[in-house]
Amino acid sequence: MSQTTTDPDIAAGPPSPDNFDPLDPQTLQCPFPHYRALREQAPVHFVAARGMWFVTSRELVTEALTNHEVFSSNFGVPQLPAPESIAAAVAEIAAEGWPPVPTLLTADPPEHHYYRRMVARTFTPRFIAQQEPAIRRIAAEVADQLPAGSPIEVITAFAAPLPLRVIAHILNVPDERIDDFKQWSDQFALTVGAELDDAGRLEQARSLLEFQRYFAAQLDDRRAEPKDDLLTGLTTASTAESDDEPLSTGAALSIIQQLLIAGNETTTKLLTGSLLLAGESPKWWDWLRENPAERAGAFVEEALRFLSPVQTMFRITKAETELGGVTIPAGSLVVLGFASANRDEAQFDDADDFNPERPNAKTHLAFGHGIHACLGATLARLEAAIGLQELAQRFASVTLTADNDFEYEPSFMLRGLKRLSLVLEPSRAPQ
Template structure:
């Protein structure tokens, strides 16, 4: 098997000349559509040489079948020195990263990943999810009750989309909801791409210190929450350190409220924008589950893809990739692949195969919280459709501000009118 091109990531073009590595496409034509350049690459160069801000070039994979297969390929490692090195230069050294945050479910390989996932998945029990489903409905109702009808627009991100999953994940983890302003601030800082090295180091250190303090509290006063459960598991697995529990808690805390909040906001926007599918789904509430899956496909929130490193040589779509080269698996591009989804650029609430999307990943690293996220988004949408049949946008959907400088895509605000 070929070991691929030399460092620099070039590959032969149609005429034999090498292609220069391209920068990752990031400019969106609208808040709901991925960069247009991704469609061209998917059609013409599905494994494209990709320029990295730090070090040699790697590869960008954009087709659904290739991305799905790569997500499950053990030859591609999730271990890497920095989560965002394909979109900004690494600001923190591997040694600093090891001190501030040990490998977690996103950044480890078997057998380490297998051990951590087993411990965490044991906390996502059917009993806990069923209890949370009832609690989620109560939380949603409480926040919708506070949306008093009036002439002034309401920011739905601030009023519903962010606080609901924040409260849910707080209760799941055992993080006091009264601390939400701190952990929401830290989450935004850790996901931001425009922070300085000093700012990033300070945010990481503050988050770690906060979670270690919380672990100490839960060790002294256990409760029926995930952190207490991991501490109990620690007694039977002494290799699970407090630092590992903190890293796992940080991942769940960030993924559990930031990603879900943005899916909620994008789903509401997709239903309210022309041709206003809100009314269609309100009359046919059985479509809500389809709306959830189609939103996860159409408006995939992990906007820059997942980074992997080749552990050994492999070939993807005829392109040789050498051991040690970095590979970006672009989930939004894969979820808009016309070879997998008919009319992929249409938001179709009747789509029967939307659930095949890669919004939660695939393979060993498939998101553990996928069912919890689905319950939350479904509950919010169904409740809002019932309670606010005349909900409408209070701004041009194409001009709404988005999180362009964050790893997770979403709306910075979503102004709506709650009455006609």
């Protein structure tokens, strides 16, 4: 039985559209049988209890992603709203900072094109390629700290520190602020497709304000004294060659916040899931170790397809529309199922099997599709591949320990384990 609990025999009851609740605790732990039932029986399905339409087939998810005129990204924020009991208190804290600005993730053209253009001027392929030496250095330093032959909790030991240090490097965050940086990132992700109690929501609001004040000051510093970093690029993205207005502080903060989640939380979940797969399927770890430099990329692509750290994304309909023969009213909140699309048998043979030799693995939708395709996809692929290369060069096997409960974070948007304990055996005995 797979430790990832993707087998329908261990799902809660026979999955069907009628009993699908994306926030049901058992569904959150094992969504894939439910996605399969939706694809087969109702690929466009209204979950009345949550007021959301779920789209689950690859064909229809792709159709919606390419029809941004109707399926709008201007849905607000991916976090679920604060409950009424503390909404006023959360708003009071937020009022001390900068209001959220719809930018890359939550804007439609022409505003979206403006923000993507501004970020793309700095976040270029050349800029990302220039980060490779630093990523390799960071990955090697983190991997060198891993004890061989002893149990470790790999999220705190490797999967979180690597992307955190990489994105901190890119944003030029000093070492003494790394702990704050991690806390901000964790806080932002807590309500992405998940619910949080009142105390947690207030703490999240205070954390966001602290984040905003820190980076607003950093942006002011870059305007006064430019440096060779991404923050300076965001403040100087409007050049003499363009009529674009410079990014406002609010817009830049929104973009930095998205970079934190997209460049940190998702890569952590990808690396963690990849090591879980390595522990479950030793043959694929052996396969990777035969040629890490050549095969890490393929391993990452199939892990992206199979795991889909970003499981879903919201859209809101600007007009009544028909999708898959189903009429969706105007103003409807639509959930596009990337994870379900990536397990669609119409696109992928034996879709519930992890197979890095799959010839079409890269056709997954893990980074979305269309005008909102993830701008940081190249960076995410690079650091995940480098991270796995460093581990494959050092360790002969990945063994899961008996104390794992394989419990996932309670989000239907960002899927990742809460913890993963394993033993990494060295490639050769110490001299």
